[in-house]
Amino acid sequence: MxxxxxxxxxxxxxxxLDMAYDVQGAVPEEERNLLSNLSPQDxxxxxxFWQAVKSDFRYNEYLRGCLNCGVCTSGCPAAKFYDxxxxxxxxxxxxxxxxxxxEFTNKKVWACVQCYTCSMRCPFNNEIAGLxxxxxxxxxxxxxxxxxEILAPYRRVLYTVLTxxxxxxxxxxxxxxxxxxxxxxxxxxxxxxxxxxxxxxxLMQRTDIGWHPSLQTxxxxxxxxxxxxxxxxxxxxxxxxxxxxxxxxxDRKSQLEEIKExxxxxxxxENELPDxxxxx
Amino acid sequence: xxxxxxxxxxxxxxxxxxxxxxxxxxxxxxxxSTPHGLQHVKEELYKLEDKGEIIVHxxxxxxxxxxxxxxxxxxxxxPTTKLWQHKSCGQCGHIPGYPTSxxxxxxxxxxxxxxxxxxxSCTGWNYHASGASNPVALAGVYVRNMWRAYEIDYFPLIxxxxxxxxxxxxxxMLVLHKEIRDKLRPIMRKMDMDIVIPEEVVHYxxxxxxxxxxxxxxxxxxLSGIRAAVHTPCHVYKLVPEDTIYDPEVFQGRxxxxxxxxxxxxGAKLVDYSTWWDCCGFGFRHILTEREFSxxxxxxxxxxxxxxxxxxxxxxxxxxxxxxxxxxxxWAGKAHGFNYNLPVxxxxxxxxxxxxxxxxxxxxxxxxxxxxxxxxRKIGVNVDDYKEKFIQYLxxxxxGKAEPEYLYKPHRKIDFYLSVPExxxxxxxxxxxxxxxxx
Numbered sequence: 001m002x003x004x005x006x007x008x009x010x011x012x013x014x015x016x017l018d019m020a021y022d023v024q025g026a027v028p029e030e031e032r033n034l035l036s037n038l039s040p041q042d043x044x045x046x047x048x049f050w051q052a053v054k055s056d057f058r059y060n061e062y063l064r065g066c067l068n069c070g071v072c073t074s075g076c077p078a079a080k081f082y083d084x085x086x087x088x089x090x091x092x093x094x095x096x097x098x099x100x101x102x103e104f105t106n107k108k109v110w111a112c113v114q115c116y117t118c119s120m121r122c123p124f125n126n127e128i129a130g131l132x133x134x135x136x137x138x139x140x141x142x143x144x145x146x147x148x149e150i151l152a153p154y155r156r157v158l159y160t161v162l163t164x165x166x167x168x169x170x171x172x173x174x175x176x177x178x179x180x181x182x183x184x185x186x187x188x189x190x191x192x193x194x195x196x197x198x199x200x201x202x203l204m205q206r207t208d209i210g211w212h213p214s215l216q217t218x219x220x221x222x223x224x225x226x227x228x229x230x231x232x233x234x235x236x237x238x239x240x241x242x243x244x245x246x247x248x249x250x251d252r253k254s255q256l257e258e259i260k261e262x263x264x265x266x267x268x269x270e271n272e273l274p275d276x277x278x279x280x
Numbered sequence: 281x282x283x284x285x286x287x288x289x290x291x292x293x294x295x296x297x298x299x300x301x302x303x304x305x306x307x308x309x310x311x312x313s314t315p316h317g318l319q320h321v322k323e324e325l326y327k328l329e330d331k332g333e334i335i336v337h338x339x340x341x342x343x344x345x346x347x348x349x350x351x352x353x354x355x356x357x358x359p360t361t362k363l364w365q366h367k368s369c370g371q372c373g374h375i376p377g378y379p380t381s382x383x384x385x386x387x388x389x390x391x392x393x394x395x396x397x398x399x400x401s402c403t404g405w406n407y408h409a410s411g412a413s414n415p416v417a418l419a420g421v422y423v424r425n426m427w428r429a430y431e432i433d434y435f436p437l438i439x440x441x442x443x444x445x446x447x448x449x450x451x452x453m454l455v456l457h458k459e460i461r462d463k464l465r466p467i468m469r470k471m472d473m474d475i476v477i478p479e480e481v482v483h484y485x486x487x488x489x490x491x492x493x494x495x496x497x498x499x500x501x502x503l504s505g506i507r508a509a510v511h512t513p514c515h516v517y518k519l520v521p522e523d524t525i526y527d528p529e530v531f532q533g534r535x536x537x538x539x540x541x542x543x544x545x546x547g548a549k550l551v552d553y554s555t556w557w558d559c560c561g562f563g564f565r566h567i568l569t570e571r572e573f574s575x576x577x578x579x580x581x582x583x584x585x586x587x588x589x590x591x592x593x594x595x596x597x598x599x600x601x602x603x604x605x606x607x608x609x610x611w612a613g614k615a616h617g618f619n620y621n622l623p624v625x626x627x628x629x630x631x632x633x634x635x636x637x638x639x640x641x642x643x644x645x646x647x648x649x650x651x652x653x654x655x656x657r658k659i660g661v662n663v664d665d666y667k668e669k670f671i672q673y674l675x676x677x678x679x680g681k682a683e684p685e686y687l688y689k690p691h692r693k694i695d696f697y698l699s700v701p702e703x704x705x706x707x708x709x710x711x712x713x714x715x716x717x718x719x
Contacts, residue, residue, distance in 0.1 A: 057457060058415070077559045077581070081573050113566055113573070114408040115559035116445070116518035129519075130449075136411030147411070153569045154410055165400025165421075166369040168568075173374065180575060182611030182649040194678045198670075199376045200641060201383065202690040203367075203397055210372035214397040215697045217428075220471050221400045224420035227467045230413050237412070259697050270693050277697060 036099045045142070046102035053101075053138050062127035062134070066090045072118035072128050084111035086118045086128045093131065101135075106146040109135045143236030151237055158234070162245055165221045166210040170196060208278070215277045219256045222249045255280070320354055320522070321452045325477060328455060337430045337478040346490050348525040348537070351517075356525055357480055358490045359437075363393045364429035368440030369401035370600035371626075377644025378603065379439055381632035382484055383687045384642045385495060388635060393437075394707065397691060398428045398699040404446030404515075405601075409564035415453060416463045422450045423464065427473045432704045437484050441599030442564075444483040445519030451477055452520065483516055485538035485598035485627055486525050492545040492631065499546060500636035501659040508548040508630075509592035509622075510540045511582060511606065513599030514559045539598040539627035546634050551590035555581050561609065562601035578609035583620050594655050595624045608649050623655040624648065633661065640670035641685065 038046060053059060066087075073085035089109075092100040109132055118128040139147040151158070161167050175186045188195055192207045203211040213221075225231050226249065235242040255277070262268035274280060289296070329336040339345050343359035350356045363386075371378040379395075386393050403421050407413040429436040438444040454460055454477060461475060468474055488495070517524040517536045527537035530544060535556070544550055561577030563570070583606060586592045595606055607624040625633070629643045639645045639661060645652040653663050676682035689707060694700065 057459065058453075075557070077561065077577055078563075078573075080581070081577065110565065113559060113561070113563035115514040115563075117514065117557070117559065120518040120521050133408065133411060137414060140411045141414075150565070150569075151410055151412070154565065157406065157568060158410065158412060161401070161403055161406040165403070166373065167401055167403075167405040168370055168373040170373050178608075180571060180612040181608040184646070184649045185608070188647060191674075194674050195646070196376075197677050197684055198641065198674055199644065200380055200685050200687045201376075201395065202684075202686060203395065204372050204376055204379075205684065210369045210401075211367055211399075212397055212696060213400060214695060214699055216699050217398050217400055220424055221421065223471065224417055224424065224467060227470070228414060228417035228420055228463075230417045233414070234412060256697075263694070263698055263700075268694075273693050273697060275693070275696075 038099055038102065042102070043099070046098050049105070049138060049142055049144075050096075050098045050101055052142070053134050056134055056138075058127075058130060058134060062130045063090070063093055064126050065124045066094050066126070067123060069123060071121045071123065072126075075117045075121050077115060077117070078111045078113050082108070082111040084108045086112070086132070089131065089135075090126065090128065105135045105139055106144065109139070110146070110150050140237055141233045143233075148237055155238065155241060158238070159241060159245065160209075162225055162230075162234075163222065163248055164209055164218055165213055168210060169208050170210065171207045206276075206278070212276065212278070215252060215256050215259070219249070219252050222252070252277075321455050322479070324455050325451075325479075333461065333475075334454075335430070335474055335476040337426065337435065337476055339435060339479050340433075343435050348486070348490060349527065349533075351522050351524060351526055354522075356486075356523065358482055358486055358525070359435040359480075360487060360491060361391045361393075362434055363391065363437040363487070364432070364434035365393055365395040366399060366402075366425060366429075366436050366438045366440075366443060367395070368443060368600045370405065370604060371439060375600065375603050375626065375644075375647055377629055377642065377647060378600070378626045379628075380687060381626070381628040381637060381643050382439065382488075384632050384637050385488075385491075385628065385635065387687060388498060389491065389495060392434075392708075394429075394432060394434045394704065395688065396428065396699075396703075397696055399425055402440065402443035402446050404440075404442045405564055407446070408442070409568065415450075415457075415460055416467070418446070419450050419454050419460055419464050420467055422447055423454075423468060423475055423477070424471070424473065426476050426478055427468075428699060429478070430476045431701055434704075435482070436478055437482055437487055439484050439600075441483065441485075441513035441516040442601065444481060445515030448481045448520035448523050451481055481523065483524075483538070483598070485516065485542070488598075488627055488631060489525065489527075489538035489541045489545075492542045495631060495635060496546050498635050501634050501661060503547040503634055503659055504549070506548040506655075506659060507551045507591055507593045508543040508596050509551050509553055509586035509590045509594070510543060510556070511560055511586075511595060511597040511602055512536050512538075512540065512556075513597060513602045516599060539596055542627045542631060543596045546631055548594075548596075551586075551592050553585040553590040553592070555585045558582065560597070560602040560605045562605045564601070567601065567605055574605050575609045575612050578605045579613045579618060579620065582606060583610055583622050584618070587620060587622055592622060593658060594630070595622050596627050596630050597624070598627045611649050621651045621654075623650045623652045625652060625655075634659070638670075639663070639666055641673065642687075646670075 070087050073079050073087040079085045089104055112132045114129055116129045171192055173185050173189050178185055196205050196207050206212055328334045339357050339359045344361045345357045345359050347355050348358050367379055525537045526533045527541055530537045530541040540550055558581050560582055561574040563574055566573045597603055603626050610620050633639055633643050637643050639656055656663050
């Protein structure tokens with residue numbers, strides 16, 4: 001037990017304890033794979049991108065080493081379907097392979113289904129799915145074309161989540177966009193209003209929102225998104241959506257302030273309020 | 281030690297004398313510890329509370345806590361009453377019978393709860409799908425929701441698997457990283473809130489499992505002839521794995537206790553299939569914008585193994601995305617001659633139906649694409665009667681002849697605008713306890 005104290009003193013970066021690569025360097029066969037074919041401009045962005053990811057406070061916590069054992073990829077659902085595997089990404093990260101990480105970020109990183117199977121199975125306790133999220137998060141912050149392309153069909157969802165704090169709405173299930181969900185879903189979508197009314201909870205009776213949040217809740221949520229910089233990174237990816245959400249925020253904020261003031265002064269007549277602020 | 285053994289040891293471990301064992305220990309500790317060398321993040325949580333850096337929302341005796349076990353054997357306290365319903369956006373949007381089954385069971389078991397419009401989703405689905413968020417925003421959303429529960433002293437019960445996993449992760453991040461707390465604090469102060477972290481992050485399926493033996497006493501139908509395949513949602517037990525409950529009574533403690541244990545305690549026979557560990561195919565962005573993956577994965581890797589290997593009568597799971605994906609991915613298979621129609625239910629719906637809940641007005645099974653009616657007939661539910669009544673109810677609602685029925689008192693108008701701290705008194709009357717006032 002006398003040793004216990006010294007045991008917990010970790011080396012500066014214990015990942016290198018397990019990587020002979022840093023000492024040995026690449027073998028000739030590997031060198032061929034590592035040659036850069038990026039344009040100088042892309043390479044510059046790639047380096048900046050990788051430096052940003054590496055300097056994130058989560059990076060060192062999530063990446064702890066790699067045995068190259070492949071357990072992550074063998075259990076990966078996305079690897080069964082796409083040309084994608086987490087082991088590949090970890091190896092590039094361990095080797096600081098800027099070009100390869102760039103390629104992986106633009107072509108493969110969005111294939112991951114975020115099930116965290118790799119993270120749970122990794123003998124090194126790497127938070128692999130978390131590392132994938134780092135790449136995704138920074139590709140949105142850098143407004144990479146690959147991220148823009150991925151987010152284009154996702155626009156309506158982003159709008160809903162950022163303005164009302166709900167990811168999906170009941171009425172998004174339209175026969176044209178979800179024909180694969182079968183005839184039952186089509187039936188629901190045709191008579192959505194009456195089916196929603198038959199749900200025995202008042203918050204869930206609208207067709208345009210999963211549950212009805214309060215106005216204050218929606219404004220607070222948007223405040224968090226603005227203050228924390230989420231909206232700034234959205235501006236680079238989708239300027240129109242950014243403008244629209246900011247306009248909505250200003251309207252709702254002033255509406256809330258007005259109601260709050262009246263309430264605090266005891267001047268608010270509840271009956272004068274519309275049934276739902278969503279209809280305003 | 282005799283000489284022979286010494287020689288054998290030498291032969292087995294020729295480098296033993298030259299190894300720096302201290303270095304080996306370091307490696308082992310580094311690999312198998314948390315990055316911060318803690319047994320559980322709660323150790324640090326209480327220290328921060330003592331320092332006054334954060335407020336901890338404690339589980340109180342009046343929450344009727346029950347002690348359960350986690351993966352590594354450390355205890356997890358499950359509050360069983362006075363609960364704040366942290367709803368799931370996907371459930372409320374597309375599987376409304378999921379939360380209503382939870383509320384119905386709570387009414388039936390006389391559990392005190394609050395369901396409010398002062399909640400947003402965890403935004404975790406969006407984060408995992410689009411990456412369009414950041415740690416401070418995610419922590420802000422978490423703390424804001426937790427504050428709303430804290431100020432009225434109801435303990436948060438998380439309905440969604442992703443919210444549950446995601447909140448565990450965010451809780452750890454908030455506790456372990458001062459820089460996130462420092463960035464978050466001024467944002468919360470702007471909204472007259474502070475950083476509040478509940479003592480435990482509790483998924484409703486853990487609550488349901490904890491209550492399942494008691495709930496099963498009110499069972500109305502016999503499930504002993506039912507073969508239930510269980511899909512445990514990934515974000516419930518793979519994301520921050522050490523904080524999910526396990527029980528030696530369920531798969532000898534080798535798989536998470538919920539929802540398998542719930543199905544078991546209700547009398548169904550659990551069946552195994554080789555891909556029990558795999559994800560459902562939801563994929564967060566895939567289910568919305570790349571469904572060819574979700575459909576194929578759910579059908580080939582989950583539904584077909586459950587039917588062919590496990591001969592399952594029903595798929596029971598406990599998360600928003602899994603119910604949606606497994607349920608909606610079977611119909612499309614018909615286009616290629618894969619005629620599977622395995623009913624999919626959330627554990628809450630499964631339990632509520634078994635306890636005699638109306639399958640349409642409460643469990644809302646008509647939102648499901650698979651043959652849930654077939655399952656209900658098998659256990660003896662009088663499906664046709666219920667259906668006829670429900671169709672009449674829908675017609676009456678449409679024509680304005682009937683008023684909607686509610687599981688709890690509908691909200692006041694002001695609650696759709698402001699979150700008034702004393703609101704709980706209006707709903708609970710004299711039963712309401714004094715809300716938390718310290719900030």
